[in-house]
Amino acid sequence: MTVDTRPRTAVLHQWVGMGDLVWHAPYIRRIAETSRDGQVTVIASPTTFARQLIGHEPCVREIIDFDRHPRREEKRRGRHRGTLGLWRMGVELRPYGFDRIILLTNHTNRTLVAVAAGIPQRLGYGTSWLQRRLLTSGPWIKAYSGPAVTAYKDVTAFAIAHGFADAPVVPSLVVRQDALAHAGARLAGLPRPLHALAIGASEPYKQWGVDNFVALATRLAREGHGVVLVAGPAEREIADATLHRIAADLRGHVRAITDGTVAETVATMSLVQTCIGNDTGAVQIAAAVGTPSWVVLGPRPPLEHDPGTLHLIVAKSLAEIRPEDVAQRVLESLPASVARS
Template sequence: MAGPVLVYTPDRGIGDLMWHLPTIRAIAATTPEGQVVLVARPASRASEVLAVEPTVARVLHAPNYKGKLKGVREVIDFYRICRAETPRAVWILEKIDRPAIAAFLAGVPERRGFGLGHGQETFLTTGPYLPKAMRPAHRIDKLEAFEKGHGLVVTSREPQLKLDPKAIAAVKARYADRPGPWLSLGIGASEPARTWPAERFAETARRLSDLFGAVFWVGGPNEAESARAAIGDLPNNVVACDLPLDRSAALIALSAGFLGNDSGALNVAAAVGTPCVGLMGTAPVPAYSRWLSRLDGGEGRIADIMVDQAVEAVRTRYESERWDNSHA
């Protein structure tokens, strides 16, 4: 058989990766082997997030450079990947031209991409291309139009992220003494405009203490200190900022619910089927999943979201949907 099918996803966020999962699986379904090789930015952490995804055979990294020569460096990097992998096809889930140029120079026989009236189209072999008018559309809308145009079968936009059973077992063992139901708080974010104050998370946790036996503060190592300071002497609140990504996802999956910033953790919550309330700042993620509801402060000001609103949003869904840990 000829070389693999490569799927190129240029976005840097974990959330972006979750949006692409249905498309990636649909492309894999068109191949005899039922798998693709994913080329992704290191910041997406795709190699960790998709470690047990059956439709992704391997994950290769395409760094995102800065500076005047970033475009040239990206072309060279992907050219080298194509020469090493000798793919029979490349699918580019964006309009950027660098991977298309590299695939053309490497002689990849089948090259598909968004197009969008961009220079990329010159280096592609197989349409149809998305119209230029769709450039302002959200990525999910572009993916849906692309899938339809290329005959890809996607029956649901739910990412349904697969988790490593070993990670789930490890989290269960670590927190076996913590009473349920559990609430996870996603306190991290990529920028201040998407970050709700830690003190408001603490006050929300305090006011929801009658519903949840334990509250886990989920974030990166940089959030651990501010989480501990905000928690103070609040009982049954646990700083879980030291978990590797697979165990953090497992903890979210084992929780009855999730409240958090517009971040990768929020998208992971939706992807693993945990009911989640997203605190929206700039460029808010759409409610693409049935598990996700949005709480928007208005005009992208996450600081305008009050504790009363967050408490009401969680409490209302908890009571109407009968949240518990049994869904995990």
């Protein structure tokens, strides 16, 4: 019997958004390939919904919650908040007996978790002298300082430096089959081609607005296409307001889904022909399942992790992005056979 001598590995993911986890998912898989049984334990914030995004993949042994920054609506302090909370997280990891921890973070304080856990091999970005003191070995990377969003750039540089990858890896997600069946049933009866509008936003400055989504949905519905408004429970009022402002004769072409699970959102995005929306996790999910997606970005830093599938709509302000222009770009992108179906 061959003994697997590869290290029992934990991966600590620092970011709190679903989109952030999507960007890191391909590198978590690569790290798992060098780990015991081809699996890793992922330590991530509950706000990333890691169990529903990647928890079902064979490369993931288990998910451990890093309860540092709860969602605002929870109105509580995270169990792992503050220096004491970081130490508590480390103590909780000790019984797992990890041989190695991969710290996908620029923050030195996250490295305290690994030290408190007593994990012998600690690998991370090493972008500060203090973090390098707490890690066991390099190579280190230089923090990305270019114009694009930094998270994907830094994890890519780290993965290449350590040999987990030899080039940037485009993010992807694996759709759960049970969620696929449920999502398909909820979309039944809508015309095709079908467009998802990701109307949620984690911050007000990312929100394109109800008026714009009403106009966009109306234009697509007038073309005879189907539209599904995708958001979470917090955006139910926005979804209802958008739906009710669409003309009655077109409303049968549009459906709102705000009560689905994250796994069902992944499945839904795999079943639509396009996705258009705010800079939110749902758009990143759509691109990661291969659906052509347009993100209403405005003046914010560009997203460069998937230029083939994720298209950026930029302007000096969100207010300058017109629904008719967005609709035209999306409609022109459809193959003639799909546009007529």
